[in-house]
Amino acid sequence: MAKTQTTSASLDLLLEIKGRRRAGLTDALREAVRSGRLAPGTRLPASRALAADLGIARSTVTECYAELVAEGWLIARQGSGTAVAPRTEPRPAPPVPAVPPVHGLTPGSMEFADFPRAQWLASARRAMAAAPYSAFGYGDPAGSPELRVALADYLSRVRGVRTGPGRIVVCSGFHNGLGLVARALQARGVRAIGVESYGLGLYRALLADLGLGIPALAVDEGGARTGDLRELGVGAALLTPAHQFPTGVALSPERRLAALEWAHGSGGYILEDDYDGEFRYDRRPVGALQGLDPERVVYFGTASKSLAPALRVGWIVLPEDLVPDVLAAKGRVELVSVLDQLTLADFIASGRFDRHLRARRQTYRRRRDELIAALALAAPAVRVTGMAAGLQAVLELPAGTERATVEAAARRGLMVSGLAEYRHGEPEARDALVVNYSTVSDTAWEGALRVLSGVLA
Amino acid sequence: MAKTQTTSASLDLLLEIKGRRRAGLTDALREAVRSGRLAPGTRLPASRALAADLGIARSTVTECYAELVAEGWLIARQGSGTAVAPRTEPRPAPPVPAVPPVHGLTPGSMEFADFPRAQWLASARRAMAAAPYSAFGYGDPAGSPELRVALADYLSRVRGVRTGPGRIVVCSGFHNGLGLVARALQARGVRAIGVESYGLGLYRALLADLGLGIPALAVDEGGARTGDLRELGVGAALLTPAHQFPTGVALSPERRLAALEWAHGSGGYILEDDYDGEFRYDRRPVGALQGLDPERVVYFGTASKSLAPALRVGWIVLPEDLVPDVLAAKGRVELVSVLDQLTLADFIASGRFDRHLRARRQTYRRRRDELIAALALAAPAVRVTGMAAGLQAVLELPAGTERATVEAAARRGLMVSGLAEYRHGEPEARDALVVNYSTVSDTAWEGALRVLSGVLA
Numbered sequence: 001m002a003k004t005q006t007t008s009a010s011l012d013l014l015l016e017i018k019g020r021r022r023a024g025l026t027d028a029l030r031e032a033v034r035s036g037r038l039a040p041g042t043r044l045p046a047s048r049a050l051a052a053d054l055g056i057a058r059s060t061v062t063e064c065y066a067e068l069v070a071e072g073w074l075i076a077r078q079g080s081g082t083a084v085a086p087r088t089e090p091r092p093a094p095p096v097p098a099v100p101p102v103h104g105l106t107p108g109s110m111e112f113a114d115f116p117r118a119q120w121l122a123s124a125r126r127a128m129a130a131a132p133y134s135a136f137g138y139g140d141p142a143g144s145p146e147l148r149v150a151l152a153d154y155l156s157r158v159r160g161v162r163t164g165p166g167r168i169v170v171c172s173g174f175h176n177g178l179g180l181v182a183r184a185l186q187a188r189g190v191r192a193i194g195v196e197s198y199g200l201g202l203y204r205a206l207l208a209d210l211g212l213g214i215p216a217l218a219v220d221e222g223g224a225r226t227g228d229l230r231e232l233g234v235g236a237a238l239l240t241p242a243h244q245f246p247t248g249v250a251l252s253p254e255r256r257l258a259a260l261e262w263a264h265g266s267g268g269y270i271l272e273d274d275y276d277g278e279f280r281y282d283r284r285p286v287g288a289l290q291g292l293d294p295e296r297v298v299y300f301g302t303a304s305k306s307l308a309p310a311l312r313v314g315w316i317v318l319p320e321d322l323v324p325d326v327l328a329a330k331g332r333v334e335l336v337s338v339l340d341q342l343t344l345a346d347f348i349a350s351g352r353f354d355r356h357l358r359a360r361r362q363t364y365r366r367r368r369d370e371l372i373a374a375l376a377l378a379a380p381a382v383r384v385t386g387m388a389a390g391l392q393a394v395l396e397l398p399a400g401t402e403r404a405t406v407e408a409a410a411r412r413g414l415m416v417s418g419l420a421e422y423r424h425g426e427p428e429a430r431d432a433l434v435v436n437y438s439t440v441s442d443t444a445w446e447g448a449l450r451v452l453s454g455v456l457a
Numbered sequence: 458m459a460k461t462q463t464t465s466a467s468l469d470l471l472l473e474i475k476g477r478r479r480a481g482l483t484d485a486l487r488e489a490v491r492s493g494r495l496a497p498g499t500r501l502p503a504s505r506a507l508a509a510d511l512g513i514a515r516s517t518v519t520e521c522y523a524e525l526v527a528e529g530w531l532i533a534r535q536g537s538g539t540a541v542a543p544r545t546e547p548r549p550a551p552p553v554p555a556v557p558p559v560h561g562l563t564p565g566s567m568e569f570a571d572f573p574r575a576q577w578l579a580s581a582r583r584a585m586a587a588a589p590y591s592a593f594g595y596g597d598p599a600g601s602p603e604l605r606v607a608l609a610d611y612l613s614r615v616r617g618v619r620t621g622p623g624r625i626v627v628c629s630g631f632h633n634g635l636g637l638v639a640r641a642l643q644a645r646g647v648r649a650i651g652v653e654s655y656g657l658g659l660y661r662a663l664l665a666d667l668g669l670g671i672p673a674l675a676v677d678e679g680g681a682r683t684g685d686l687r688e689l690g691v692g693a694a695l696l697t698p699a700h701q702f703p704t705g706v707a708l709s710p711e712r713r714l715a716a717l718e719w720a721h722g723s724g725g726y727i728l729e730d731d732y733d734g735e736f737r738y739d740r741r742p743v744g745a746l747q748g749l750d751p752e753r754v755v756y757f758g759t760a761s762k763s764l765a766p767a768l769r770v771g772w773i774v775l776p777e778d779l780v781p782d783v784l785a786a787k788g789r790v791e792l793v794s795v796l797d798q799l800t801l802a803d804f805i806a807s808g809r810f811d812r813h814l815r816a817r818r819q820t821y822r823r824r825r826d827e828l829i830a831a832l833a834l835a836a837p838a839v840r841v842t843g844m845a846a847g848l849q850a851v852l853e854l855p856a857g858t859e860r861a862t863v864e865a866a867a868r869r870g871l872m873v874s875g876l877a878e879y880r881h882g883e884p885e886a887r888d889a890l891v892v893n894y895s896t897v898s899d900t901a902w903e904g905a906l907r908v909l910s911g912v913l914a
Contacts, residue, residue: 030617030744034617034619034748067743069710070707070710070743071617071710071713071743071744071748071749072710072713072714072717072744072746072748072749073744073748073749075710075714076710085714085749111590111591111593111594112590112591112593112594113590113593115593117585117586117588120585121578121581121582121585124578124581125578128574128577128578129574131574133568133569133570133898134568134569135767136568136569136570136572136765136766136767137568137569137765137766137767137896138761138766138767139766139767139769160487160491160528162491172629172792172793173790173792175788175790176790176792202789202790206788250527253526253527253528253529253532256528256529257529257532257542260529286524286527286528287487287528287529287530289529291491291528291529291530292528292529292530292542304595308593308594309593309594309595309596309795310592310593310594310595310596310794310795310796311794311795311796312596312791312792312793312794312795313794331632331663332659333630333632333633333659334769335629335630335633335769335792336629336769336794337767337768337769337770337793337794337796337797338766338767338768338769339767339768339794339797340794340796340797439594440590441590
């Protein structure tokens with residue numbers, strides 16, 4: 001209940017007083033000062049006068065004034081009573097930046113439909129019940145031991161990664177992990193990191209912002225031309241061996257070996273971005289490059305594709321001698337939610353992760369088949385390339401039509417990416433769309449597929 | 458079921474084959490290569506011979522070999538069959554770094570007993586049920602809008618902070634937030650940030666590592682001597698106004714105003730670390746300094762003290778013109794778990810946070826009273842200083858006895874901090890213990906108090 005009172009003391013003080021007496025008066029006065037109704041410099045009524053006006057004890061007013069003086073709203077000047085403190089006026093706060101409602105088929109789409117909410121909560125409940133008091137502290141800067149143990153087993157089993165928990169450093173996703181490793185390598189004197197001639201500009205920008213050179217390694221149907229690494233003059237190379245992003249080809253066996261030979265011979269490192277290694281549909285996945293040479297390959301994995309970007313959890317499997325350097329780059333304070341780490345550890349160890357991945361693989365494979373079938377009907381000239389794997393497909397377009405196609409789709413409310421967005425130092429332009437079929441809901445997928453068929457027809 | 462088979466082909470190949478035929482053979486061969494039982498360079502049996510040996514189709518063996526060649530375990534040489542690929546041997550992984558079982562009363566203790574597990578799960582369930590698909594994407598780099606709206610309301614109501622959601626940037630804790638703001642200020646030409654002469658070395662190290670000067674501002678019973686800021690030659694000052702860390706004094710009203718006058722006159726910024734502003738027991742909390750001048754004060758809050766460090770969530774309320782700079786320092790990718798942010802938003806908006814804080818305040822107040830009572834009995838000469846607030850108390854010791862007392866406690870299994878750990882550029886040494894009573898369980902607290910009384914007696 002609010003009651004409004006007018007004081008007749010040395011100034012008219014309209015106070016809306018709520019709740020308990022002293023707290024109510026303090027709040028009302030503070031609000032009056034904050035809102036500017038009581039301008040800086042304004043003298044307040046003597047405590048005796050205000051107390052009489054409001055019919056409350058003088059000590060209540062004195063305490064209220066003292067509190068606001070302590071907070072800095074009022075100033076008490078000897079001999080001249082209490083006044084509103086001088087202060088600068090705030091400008092109005094800017095509006096909240098709007099999150100754009102992107103419903104589309106671009107990689108890295110803001111929408112993510114398939115998060116296993118109930119299963120995740122079940123793991124959160126188990127993790128919370130099992131966690132000792134120490135689990136709620138600042139955490140191990142390398143990542144929670146529980147998660148690193150679960151990851152070591154999982155990565156060895158599913159991706160052929162050779163590691164124990166001691167080589168794993170948890171990070172907040174690939175972008176964060178790449179930054180940590182790049183800084184560690186930079187501290188060791190690395191001046192340039194080779195990147196594939198198609199890839200995400202965000203990662204190139206991260207490396208370039210650190211002051212690193214980012215010469216391009218050409219990508220063709222056999223993946224990155226790792227035989228060229230020798231001439232590139234780099235200390236490391238960032239590759240997507242299992243499923244090149246975004247062209248979708250696998251690094252050929254010869255080029256896998258060439259990459260390792262270069263690393264071994266030059267003392268360089270392969271940075272293996274295994275962003276979608278779990279998603280292969282036609283056959284068993286090709287194991288990680290890291291399994292062949294754990295001392296020369298830095299393996300990066302992420303929950304952003306297999307669970308959801310919102311988790312902000314990724315992992316790095318490091319050559320033994322890089323572990324201290326990357327921990328130093330990470331700093332002494334863990335960044336990643338320990339609660340999420342413990343939940344993910346249970347999610348993996350309980351088998352929920354494997355079941356979830358199986359279901360996701362079926363969905364994505366079905367969508368890929370639907371994409372191929374729809375295009376065969378609507379636009380038989382459009383070839384779908386890239387392996388039967390991963391989260392996106394590449395649709396080859398007639399030369400010179402890429403930009404117009406992306407724009408035509410956008411006009412019909414469909415966001416797709418052109419291959420040009422990902423090109424870096426690649427002289428030969430290819431016209432193509434990159435279609436990510438992994439993040440939207442089934443309903444959105446059906447609608448998007450109809451629009452895409454229409455645009456390409 | 459595993460069956461063991463020995464091949465009599467060109468080499469003896471002991472393969473433990475599990476499960477489905479091709480997958481089983483591939484796994485067994487990969488394992489034999491990985492474990493070193495098949496040394497690099499070893500030639501494998503011809504596919505026809507191995508197939509006959511195992512009683513399986515030759516095509517199965519061919520496919521298996523091809524898969525392992527694709528993975529890089531084997532190499533196929535024209536005319537000379539298939540052999541184990543050359544590779545370097547892995548060194549054994551280092552052991553998992555042990556998390557030290559610290560059960561003590563040091564600030565920043567690894568133990569954290571009071572996390573509201575059931576209530577947090579209830580909020581997680583609600584947040585998960587309400588979240589749209591877009592909530593599972595990469596997230597708004599400023600932090601989830603839901604959390605920023607909840608924080609704006611909470612901080613205004615409880616701490617007198619003047620903000621809308623648009624000035625708030627979510628970070629992974631104070632350490633991360635301070636780094637972001639320091640880098641933003643550095644990009645604007647700030648070369649030094651004043652720090653209190655008592656404080657956490659971790660934060661000073663963070664600033665110094667960025668190349669910033671960190672001159673000290675003396676702390677006495679009125680808090681930091683902000684009147685000295687003018688001569689310090691800094692572009693910003695890091696203060697703990699509500700409850701100086703670790704000495705426990707409040708910044709006096711005059712010094713609050715002096716700090717703001719300095720900032721206003723010089724164009725400098727006050728960095729207000731409000732780490733435990735919610736924890737005041739005797740009276741209503743002094744409002745945040747930010748409420749007096751939102752354009753010159755950067756306000757930092759954290760869930761590490763009020764909920765748990767494991768959450769890794771903090772928040773920065775920024776002067777409007779610093780928002781873009783801090784977002785640029787944070788980068789284009791959110792670091793903080795979006796799921797935790799949504800859960801925290803519900804935890805605050807549902808009133809659970811307020812209830813949790815009330816309960817915590819009662820616990821901490823009781824512990825503070827128990828500490829005073831126990832010392833009055835066992836060590837009446839030891840004076841407890843610092844306000845009736847916050848998470849820790851300061852126990853004044855006779856001159857020259859601090860180190861011996863800390864060591865005596867450690868010998869009896871009790872970790873406490875001496876004030877010397879926190880001193881920076883402060884000529885006048887004071888001997889005292891800093892006793893954090895907020896993180897341990899009730900049982901541990903009782904035991905710790907007994908040991909402490911014994912040590913000080």
